[in-house]
Amino acid sequence: MKFNAMTAVAALMLAMPGAVAADPDDDNLVINGELEMTTKAPLPAHMEEANMDQIMSGWHFRSDETQALEMDDFDNPGMIFVDAGIDQWNAVEGSEGNSCATCHEDPSSMKGVRAVYPKWDEEAGEVQTVAMQINDCRENNMGAEPYGYTSGEMANMEALIALQSRGMPVDVAIDGPAQEMWEKGKEIYYTRYGQLELSCANCHEDNYGNMIRADHLSQGQINGFPTYRLKNAKLNTAHGRFKGCIRDTRAHTFDPGSDEFVALELYVASRGNGLSVEGPSVRN
Amino acid sequence: MAEGVRPRVKAPKSADAGEVVVIKTLISHKMESGQRKDSDGNVIPRSIINRFTCEFNGESVVDVKMEPAISTNPYFEFEATVPEAGDFQFTWYDDDGSVYEDTKSVSVG
Numbered sequence: 001m002k003f004n005a006m007t008a009v010a011a012l013m014l015a016m017p018g019a020v021a022a023d024p025d026d027d028n029l030v031i032n033g034e035l036e037m038t039t040k041a042p043l044p045a046h047m048e049e050a051n052m053d054q055i056m057s058g059w060h061f062r063s064d065e066t067q068a069l070e071m072d073d074f075d076n077p078g079m080i081f082v083d084a085g086i087d088q089w090n091a092v093e094g095s096e097g098n099s100c101a102t103c104h105e106d107p108s109s110m111k112g113v114r115a116v117y118p119k120w121d122e123e124a125g126e127v128q129t130v131a132m133q134i135n136d137c138r139e140n141n142m143g144a145e146p147y148g149y150t151s152g153e154m155a156n157m158e159a160l161i162a163l164q165s166r167g168m169p170v171d172v173a174i175d176g177p178a179q180e181m182w183e184k185g186k187e188i189y190y191t192r193y194g195q196l197e198l199s200c201a202n203c204h205e206d207n208y209g210n211m212i213r214a215d216h217l218s219q220g221q222i223n224g225f226p227t228y229r230l231k232n233a234k235l236n237t238a239h240g241r242f243k244g245c246i247r248d249t250r251a252h253t254f255d256p257g258s259d260e261f262v263a264l265e266l267y268v269a270s271r272g273n274g275l276s277v278e279g280p281s282v283r284n
Numbered sequence: 285m286a287e288g289v290r291p292r293v294k295a296p297k298s299a300d301a302g303e304v305v306v307i308k309t310l311i312s313h314k315m316e317s318g319q320r321k322d323s324d325g326n327v328i329p330r331s332i333i334n335r336f337t338c339e340f341n342g343e344s345v346v347d348v349k350m351e352p353a354i355s356t357n358p359y360f361e362f363e364a365t366v367p368e369a370g371d372f373q374f375t376w377y378d379d380d381g382s383v384y385e386d387t388k389s390v391s392v393g
Contacts, residue, residue: 073290074294074308077357080312084312
């Protein structure tokens, strides 16, 4: 009898973490009933010393209801912004009389782009993000005003481009000429900022799966960006999120589009090497 | 006509006679409540979708009156019985007089 009672108590205790529900779940992300996504993957080689066993999409840390929104494109509010992105893609702007479509034709020509960015650009001699490429095109090929780095138009365009690569594994290069920027991003990731003296790793590596006030800490992966957030009912860019995170440490943040954030984006993207590109994802 | 308005409907293409199907609709619309002010303190005029209807072969399925508190990009999901083959007709009425329409045909069998 005593043994049985103990077993029952043990079973109850095992069930408890589920009741708290801060832990990531084991659900499978299948979009539109056909596109199977890789949302958990082994650690990339460069993360051997990281304080974690595997990498996981932020999707696993959300409630079933929020998860469901991403499983059907009709329910995914991010798709409204993709539609706006298609309009922008086809709109002629600037002094050269060009639209995105003039050179790139269909948005499907962007397939694979989101998976490998940020990426070293030999011509520019720097690591470039998708946003930098978009603005480079706007300024030099279209003669148009650049988008604000975290503006709605930029997010729409990033979402349209990310969608073309949805389901492909993130695979950013961290060696060769990009390595210097990657090292810089890694240093930022592990540096404590602000009055609260928190690094990215303190929350997203050491404490993912735990609660931060009323919210669940994810691993801080950016494979799902741009992300539709229920809290502000719009698409959010990775740099906008970085800024929010650093602000929450009560630090003076870097600027979106700055070298520091480009380096951090490259590093954080590389921590998700192997996860599927999810953008535009849905989070809370 | 307000900018960026696009109706979207998800409905099954076929159903059994008498089957209850799920219909999802969404229209992208800013749904300006008329209670906000711009940076100069002027009231931003109300601009919302004030009515949404769905009919099946001319028979009303839902008829919704909408108010300013409804948020951006109104989404409706409802069930409808499909008695026979026909067309679902969806209509959204804008404050500015614009009417947006979409039709989905359902076959039976």
